Amino acid sequence: MLVRGDSIHPDGPAIRPAVASPADEQRFDPAAVFRAGLALHHLANTAYPLAHQNTWRPYRLPNAAVGPFLNQTWQTNAELCLYVHIPFCESRCYYCEYTVVTNQTALEQSDYVQGLVQEIRRYRSVLPSAQPPIVGFDIGGGTPALLSQSELDDIIAVVRQNFCLADDCQISMETTPSLAAAASAKLLHWKSVGIERVSMGIQVTQPLLLAQLNRTRESLDTHQKAMDQIRSAGFQAVNLDLMYGFARQTLADWQATLQHGVALEPDTITVYQMRYKLSRIAREAAEVGLDKINAMQTIAHDLLTAYGYHARIGKNTYAKPGHEPGTSSYLTHRVVEGVPYLGFGLGAQSFGPAYIAYNKGAAGKNLKPYLRSLQSNEWPVQDLYHLPLEQLQAKMIAVSFYFGAVHLPSFQRRFGVSLQNAYPAAWDFVLNHQYMVVDGEHLQLTNRGSQYYNGIIALFYAPSVQAVLLEQARHQKQSGPRDGMAAS
Numbered sequence: 438m439l440v441r442g443d444s445i446h447p448d449g450p451a452i453r454p455a456v457a458s459p460a461d462e463q464r465f466d467p468a469a470v471f472r473a474g475l476a477l478h479h480l481a482n483t484a485y486p487l488a489h490q491n492t493w494r495p496y497r498l499p500n501a502a503v504g505p506f507l508n509q510t511w512q513t514n515a516e517l518c519l520y521v522h523i524p525f526c527e528s529r530c531y532y533c534e535y536t537v538v539t540n541q542t543a544l545e546q547s548d549y550v551q552g553l554v555q556e557i558r559r560y561r562s563v564l565p566s567a568q569p570p571i572v573g574f575d576i577g578g579g580t581p582a583l584l585s586q587s588e589l590d591d592i593i594a595v596v597r598q599n600f601c602l603a604d605d606c607q608i609s610m611e612t613t614p615s616l617a618a619a620a621s622a623k624l625l626h627w628k629s630v631g632i633e634r635v636s637m638g639i640q641v642t643q644p645l646l647l648a649q650l651n652r653t654r655e656s657l658d659t660h661q662k663a664m665d666q667i668r669s670a671g672f673q674a675v676n677l678d679l680m681y682g683f684a685r686q687t688l689a690d691w692q693a694t695l696q697h698g699v700a701l702e703p704d705t706i707t708v709y710q711m712r713y714k715l716s717r718i719a720r721e722a723a724e725v726g727l728d729k730i731n732a733m734q735t736i737a738h739d740l741l742t743a744y745g746y747h748a749r750i751g752k753n754t755y756a757k758p759g760h761e762p763g764t765s766s767y768l769t770h771r772v773v774e775g776v777p778y779l780g781f782g783l784g785a786q787s788f789g790p791a792y793i794a795y796n797k798g799a800a801g802k803n804l805k806p807y808l809r810s811l812q813s814n815e816w817p818v819q820d821l822y823h824l825p826l827e828q829l830q831a832k833m834i835a836v837s838f839y840f841g842a843v844h845l846p847s848f849q850r851r852f853g854v855s856l857q858n859a860y861p862a863a864w865d866f867v868l869n870h871q872y873m874v875v876d877g878e879h880l881q882l883t884n885r886g887s888q889y890y891n892g893i894i895a896l897f898y899a900p901s902v903q904a905v906l907l908e909q910a911r912h913q914k915q916s917g918p919r920d921g922m923a924a925s
């Protein structure tokens with residue numbers, strides 16, 4: 438078994454995990470953490486940690502140390518995933534939690550793509566000469582479908598020149614329905630450059646709700662046309678994103694949205710519970726109780742299952758037979774196996790063997806600082822956190838809950854310790870309450886556990902993050918749920 442400070446990767450990266458701060462050496466009563474996670478169910482989710490500028494402050498490297506750290510840390514030939522962020526959108530949906538830029542000019546978009554090209558080349562210089570195999574590659578946003586053909590060509594070319602894509606590495610791309618419906622030539626081009634999976638955001642289908650969310654109101658015909666164009670371009674892996682958990686969304690609205698989704702006959706449907714943190718409608722979170730969330734999850738599960746889509750308990754992507762697991766290969770490797778990933782572009786996140794970094798631009802949604810860094814031959818990194826095992830493990834597990842399960846051999850492989858030994862109290866708590874079971878290689882949510890998902894996920898947060906959750910739950914209890922959520 439490895440101890441703190443030892444190498445956590447089979448190939449032995451040069452940089453080991455950091456030493457935990459005193460805040461990460463505390464231990465809390467699992468029952469109290471579980472209750473806090475449930476009370477703050479809009480916060481305790483897969484988006485770990487709660488506020489990295491605060492909770493991870495002790496682990497932040499000074500700017501001058503970022504370059505030397507990156508030069509050393511990637512000296513490993515283990516598998517990698519890549520993510521390229523295209524932040525541009527026609528308008529900003531009020532619920533959106535992503536780094537998005539609107540009103541960009543064609544020139545700004547083109548400059549950004551050249552910045553991306555530079556950033557991707559730059560990372561290649563810190564990887565070993567025997568290129569690590571790339572097992573997953575997502576182009577997300579924002580709205581990557583806004584890229585021109587030549588901009589997309591530039592991105593694909595620089596990735597192929599500088600990385601070695603594994604044979605089964607699937608490239609996945611996001612689109613909105615209106616862009617897919619309007620652009621059949623673009624879709625054919627995507628296919629020709631090797632993109633194999635398309636994910637399209639429908640979100641909700643009620644015109645009034647779409648207007649309240651500042652989301653373009655596409656007609657239902659547009660959705661069908663988009664799907665027809667995607668299919669005729671030859672895509673055999675098509676996902677739809679649907680969202681639930683909005684204050685002004687009724688159970689009947691959600692049922693109708695799901696019904697509309699299955700009528701389009703995608704291969705997979707991903708249902709996203711609204712995460713309010715950092716969105717423009719954060720204050721509405723207090724209007725959405727856990728009962729409503731659980732009822733919406735049950736509706737989704739029953740309806741999608743009735744139409745032949747399946748997901749393991751707690752997983753948010755439902756797949757038709759033959760399309761499992763349904764997520765892109767980037768997300769699947771990242772979530773199930775904890776494969777490290779490099780994120781390129783504005784505000785993009787990277788998860789290295791012993792660190793997490795966020796690129797410039799997430800806070801200000803401003804392209805300039807990101808581009809300026811690249812022009813000055815600097816890393817476009819805003820914050821790089823050299824993390825201890827407690828935080829690295831918590832990050833991997835939080836994301837695993839996208840799949841409703843932790844893959845035990847992958848955890849052991851990445852951290853050199855079993856999940857049970859790393860989290861003895863949480864392990865006993867979830868098994869004793871039958872919230873989770875050991876199912877083959879997985880620690881798997883049960884039906885009972887899926888109703889308490891937010892409490893369970895918090896059990897695996899690192900102590901310093903649990904402390905924030907406990908403090909906020911205390912505050913919420915004193916001031917009432919509305920103030921509690923607004924304060925977050």
Ligand SMILES: C[S@@+](CC[C@H](N)C(=O)[O-])C[C@H]1O[C@@H](n2cnc3c(N)ncnc32)[C@H](O)[C@@H]1O
Pocket residue numbers: 532533534535577578579580611612613614637638639640678679680709710711712713716
């Ligand atoms: C990176 S977004 C890009 C999707 C694409 N631009 C679109 O809007 O169709 C991917 C998905 O994240 C989901 N999403 C966006 N904001 C969210 C939030 N605050 N909470 C949960 N899911 C969210 C949406 O379902 C969206 O389709």
Ligand code: SF4
Pocket residue numbers: 525526527528529530533534535537578579580613638
């Ligand atoms: S949901 Fe999609 S279209 Fe809307 S702002 Fe976010 S990334 Fe842009």
